[in-house]
Amino acid sequence: MLQRLAAALDTTTDYIMKGAEDDAVATQLTDIELLKQFKQVELMNAEDKNLIKTLIDAFLTKRQVQQLAQ
Known part of the structure; x- marks a missing residue:
């Protein structure tokens, strides 16, 4: 039930239980x-x-090349 609630709220079960998201993310x-x-x-x-x-x-490389060309 907790997992379904977390999915519906687009959060984690840890956030619901502890009030904190995954610190790394x-x-x-x-x-x-x-x-x-x-x-x-x-x-x-x-x-x-x-x-x-x-x-x-590919996108990041393109942006880096563009920045170098400026």
Whole structure:
């Protein structure tokens, strides 16, 4: 029941019970929409996860090259 409540509230069972989110995630990701997307990616198979990682790497590399060119 607690897990279903946490899923409905888009939070963790720890947060419901203790009032604190996973410290590692909470301190690093403040964009809730992005956090939700990463949670969805975690549910994907390994091949899809690798594709997402490759796309992110490509985008970040592109941004770094653009910044160097300025």
